[in-house]
Every structure is written in structure tokens, then in C-alpha cells.
Amino acid sequence: MYRFKHGRFAGMRMEQVFLRDAPALYEPVAWAEREDFLPDMVEEFNRLRRLLCRATISERCYQKRCHHRATSMTLPMEYPGSLVPSPYYWCDEHSPSEETEGISQMLAIDFDQIRQFGDKRSQQVMFRQIREALGISSGARITERFAKRFFRRLAE
Numbered sequence: 001m002y003r004f005k006h007g008r009f010a011g012m013r014m015e016q017v018f019l020r021d022a023p024a025l026y027e028p029v030a031w032a033e034r035e036d037f038l039p040d041m042v043e044e045f046n047r048l049r050r051l052l053c054r055a056t057i058s059e060r061c062y063q064k065r066c067h068h069r070a071t072s073m074t075l076p077m078e079y080p081g082s083l084v085p086s087p088y089y090w091c092d093e094h095s096p097s098e099e100t101e102g103i104s105q106m107l108a109i110d111f112d113q114i115r116q117f118g119d120k121r122s123q124q125v126m127f128r129q130i131r132e133a134l135g136i137s138s139g140a141r142i143t144e145r146f147a148k149r150f151f152r153r154l155a156e
Contacts, residue, residue, distance in 0.1 A: 002044035014044045015147035019136065022111045023123035049112065051154040057109050058135035061091035068093065070133065075104040075116075083116055085126035089133065109133055 002014040009017045009024075017025060029045045032038040059070045070089030074096055078084055083104055088096070096103050107113055111130055117123045132138060140146070 002041050013144055013147065014041070014048060015151050016142060016144045018045075018048050018111075019131070019147050019150065020142045021127075023114050023120065023127050026115060048151065049110070051151055052110055052134070053108070054154050055134050057089070057133050059089040059109075059133040061094050062088040063090070063094040066091060066094055070109065072106045073109050073113075073133075074106060075113075077102045077104060085117060085122045085129060087126075087129055087133075 004010055004012050004014070004017065012020075014025075025045060029042055033042050057070050060066070061068050061070055068091035071092050072095075073087040073089050075087055076084040087107075087109075088103070089109070090096070090106065095106060109130060111127065113130065114123045114126050117126055128138060136142075136150075
């Protein structure tokens, strides 16, 4: 367990901050890792990232009449190298057709995809999209208790 002592997340546990505002965590954690500073924070962040890989995705496949749960996603591209934070979710049986242009390669459904976007607005939009794919509705109140329970279920 890592609890923030300073800053805008003072008093909050890492789990709660991760589910509330993951984009805000990536930069400080990358800095702490580079500078070999706050190893407990970096270790807890990486542990939570690994746990999220086990999460059950609630989104369904984009393919019409397919009711399988999604296992990966693609992102539309405005122009080469510029992704739009509006994912299409795919199951193991389906993927975009080969002749489809303007779509990224298959990506994992996790918060690490946030790093592909340079601006804060796109990062926040992508974060909300992935959070909803994980089954956390947009109106959910992310309390410390909710976050602890969410990650405890993933650890089982």
C-alpha cells in the first residue's frame, strides 16, 4: 500500500488515484523511476498495472451480432501517427478487415495506452474509455473503499 503524502493527492492511496486519474500518475512515476526516487511508489504503481491486466473487460466486440467480450482494441487515426481516443473493441475471433485504412494495430485494453497521446485532453478521454471498458461507469464514485475492493477482486 502506498499513500501520497503531498500534492493534490495527499492522503489518498495509490489504488484510488489510479482509478480516479491514471494519466496524472504516469509522468511522476516515470520521473521517480528515472531518478531512482520513491521506489515504493514505483513498485506499487507497477503492481497495480500488472493487476489491471487481469481485469475482466465488460465491453463487447465491435463486430455486428458478436456477443463475445473484447480482448483487444484498435484506435482510429486522423493522419499517420495521430491516434483518436475512441477505441473499437475486438474479441479473439474478430479484428478489423485487412483493407481497412486509418486504424491502428491491435492494442491491449489497459491504462498504458494513455501514453500514446501527447495532450492531456486526449489522455483523459482515453482514460475514461478504458475505465468504462473495465466496468467502472462514468458516474462511479471512486472512494478508497471502492478502489481497495476493485483491486482486491483482481488479486484473487
